[in-house]
Amino acid sequence: MIGADIIIKCLEEENVDVVFGYPGVAICPFFNSMLDSPISPVLVRTEQNAAHAANGLARVTGKVGVCAVTSGPGATNLITGIATAFADSIPLVCITGQVDSSLLGSDVFQEADITGAAESFVKYSYLVRNAEDIPRIFKEAFHIASTGRKGPVLIDIPIDVQNQTVSKFNYPSEVKMRTYKPTVKGNVVQIHKVVRELAKAKRPVIYAGGGVLLADAQSELRAFAEKYHIPVVSTMMGIGALPTEHPLYFGMVGNNGRGYANRAMKESDLLIMAGARVADRSVNQPELILKGKVLVHIDVDPCEIGKNAGPTIPLVGDIKHIFDDLCKEDIECSHDVWVETLELYEKNMTPRLKETNGYVDPRSFIRLLSEKMEEDGIYVADVGQNQIWSCGYHVVKKGRFLTSGGMGTMGYSLPAAMGAKIGCPDRQVVAVCGDGAFQMSMMELATMVQHKVEVKMVVLNNNLLGMVREYQHYSYKDNYTVVDLSGSPSLEKIAEAYGIGFLRVENMEQAEESIDRFLQTEGSVLMECLIDPMDLVR
Numbered sequence: 001m002i003g004a005d006i007i008i009k010c011l012e013e014e015n016v017d018v019v020f021g022y023p024g025v026a027i028c029p030f031f032n033s034m035l036d037s038p039i040s041p042v043l044v045r046t047e048q049n050a051a052h053a054a055n056g057l058a059r060v061t062g063k064v065g066v067c068a069v070t071s072g073p074g075a076t077n078l079i080t081g082i083a084t085a086f087a088d089s090i091p092l093v094c095i096t097g098q099v100d101s102s103l104l105g106s107d108v109f110q111e112a113d114i115t116g117a118a119e120s121f122v123k124y125s126y127l128v129r130n131a132e133d134i135p136r137i138f139k140e141a142f143h144i145a146s147t148g149r150k151g152p153v154l155i156d157i158p159i160d161v162q163n164q165t166v167s168k169f170n171y172p173s174e175v176k177m178r179t180y181k182p183t184v185k186g187n188v189v190q191i192h193k194v195v196r197e198l199a200k201a202k203r204p205v206i207y208a209g210g211g212v213l214l215a216d217a218q219s220e221l222r223a224f225a226e227k228y229h230i231p232v233v234s235t236m237m238g239i240g241a242l243p244t245e246h247p248l249y250f251g252m253v254g255n256n257g258r259g260y261a262n263r264a265m266k267e268s269d270l271l272i273m274a275g276a277r278v279a280d281r282s283v284n285q286p287e288l289i290l291k292g293k294v295l296v297h298i299d300v301d302p303c304e305i306g307k308n309a310g311p312t313i314p315l316v317g318d319i320k321h322i323f324d325d326l327c328k329e330d331i332e333c334s335h336d337v338w339v340e341t342l343e344l345y346e347k348n349m350t351p352r353l354k355e356t357n358g359y360v361d362p363r364s365f366i367r368l369l370s371e372k373m374e375e376d377g378i379y380v381a382d383v384g385q386n387q388i389w390s391c392g393y394h395v396v397k398k399g400r401f402l403t404s405g406g407m408g409t410m411g412y413s414l415p416a417a418m419g420a421k422i423g424c425p426d427r428q429v430v431a432v433c434g435d436g437a438f439q440m441s442m443m444e445l446a447t448m449v450q451h452k453v454e455v456k457m458v459v460l461n462n463n464l465l466g467m468v469r470e471y472q473h474y475s476y477k478d479n480y481t482v483v484d485l486s487g488s489p490s491l492e493k494i495a496e497a498y499g500i501g502f503l504r505v506e507n508m509e510q511a512e513e514s515i516d517r518f519l520q521t522e523g524s525v526l527m528e529c530l531i532d533p534m535d536l537v538r
Contacts, residue, residue: 003131003134003163006169007134008036010135012037013138013171016039018423019066019067022047024069026070027070027162028070044444044447046077047078049447050067050081051067051082051092051094052081053418053422055412056402058090058423059416061423065091071112073110079121080409082094082154083121084407086121086406088406089211092145093142093155097157098156099158100160101129101158101161123144124144126153136172137155143175144177149182183317183318185321186298187317195326197270197312200270207234207271208235209234209235210276213275214275217275223327224323231335232246232248233251235253235279236252237406239394240400243396245395247339253283256538264342264345266289271294271295274298294312295309298315300316354535359506359532359535360511362385363393364508369432373430373519375398377427378417378424379394379432381401381403382434382438383412384433384437385460385470385537386466388537410440411437413431413441414442414444429455430455430519435459435461445526449498454524457525457526461529462533463486463488470538500524504527
């Protein structure tokens with residue numbers, strides 16, 4: 001066997017079904033060895049999207065996503081996808097080919113120090129020097145990526161190491177890393193402190209972040225909230241921790257969140273923060289929001305606790321285990337009056353839908369689309385105005401809501417939706433993006449066609465970079481610069497060129513019938529919705 005054969009064997013041992021990638025000379029031995037494997041390679045059309053597709057697959061399956069690209073520009077193109085996964089704590093193993101070991105540091109053709117370049121955006125990285133180390137490295141990489149605070153791990157493998165002959169293959173049965181032992185069970189003393197505070201609290205709120213979904217703790221969170229009748233708000237990445245229509249869910253917080261969700265957090269006397277950073281988009285003034293209340297911060301990553309706000313009770317551990325332990329407690333408490341107060345806030349503060357002005361209203365459209373999607377459907381929002389409208393009006397039932405929250409990477413939705421569909425082929429997948437984001441990833445229509453991946457795609461078209469235009473509206477008094485997308489291609493002709501279905505919706509009168517056709521048509525479909533260029537998310 002050669003090193004490349006061993007890499008494939010390692011991936012098989014980790015039950016990897018698909019690798020998203022783009023070949024080049026430095027990674028050719030790896031892809032050649034895949035020919036004799038049940039693992040399927042998916043050829044994306046640009047390397048960044050290999051990481052985004054692996055990201056989408058990882059989020060809906062709970063498995064580690066895998067991508068592989070060549071050295072030099074192939075590896076550097078991957079960095080944005082790695083950074084996107086790192087910001088949202090998505091488990092990936094990213095494999096990069098590298099020039100011959102003897103040439104490292106010589107500035108030869110397509111050499112790039114990718115482990116150095118990506119250092120800020122990976123949980124850990126390896127430069128493989130000996131093929132005999134490959135089994136240990138891959139076992140460690142998958143363990144690191146999928147445990148503790150999840151994230152991407154980079155493995156850089158020179159071409160000579162991929163071609164190096166190894167006499168035998170032995171995949172380790174366990175990981176032995178002296179310096180890496182993430183905490184799983186919450187400290188019993190700290191859990192009892194939470195219990196005592198909950199017994200005293202009159203206005204508790206659970207603040208759910210993306211860590212709840214990463215820990216697959218939705219049912220444990222729901223059981224805890226329902227047992228003690230505690231209202232729940234979420235960050236953008238925490239959308240779906242409770243179903244949108246659950247009576248205890250009061251929406252997304254933050255600058256672009258619901259006013260009643262922010263008010264719930266502000267007026268609470270006990271804030272249980274679970275799997276969430278105290279980041280600027282959700283809590284831009286923590287010293288004001290957290291004043292006069294008990295803050296419980298639960299996170300598997302001890303570095304997050306106290307980073308931006310000092311908790312009263314820090315609690316390190318896996319959220320799934322901690323909520324399960326809290327549910328086993330018997331706490332006498334009643335929060336009916338508090339929940340009724342928040343229901344009144346919600347009734348009085350829910351924004352009214354705007355006049356459509358002859359265009360498609362994105363809010364009404366997204367709500368209608370959500371209601372018609374299958375219960376376990378996967379909705380992937382891109383970045384920009386479409387993301388904020390999606391956060392506010394998409395209804396999560398038993399499905400998933402995916403977006404790029406931490407990095408805010410435009411062009412994320414199409415490749416991530418493609419990866420999600422490959423990971424869950426029996427579930428409905430819909431990607432929603434703006435015309436700017438669509439043009440960053442529209443080349444992946446070829447990948448969908450080639451690999452027969454059925455994704456429904458909505459483009460909210462205003463011929464502008466809408467979110468930037470909105471910022472310039474408020475901050476620069478309508479002095480618009482570099483936001484005009486004139487020169488964009490005909491989406492109908494793009495769809496025709498790739499041989500996929502196309503629908504155009506020009507106003508809300510056409511919306512319901514068009515959505516029905518969109519969702520019922522077999523194969524991938526591109527739907528263009530014409531929206532008011534001057535529409536604002538606020």
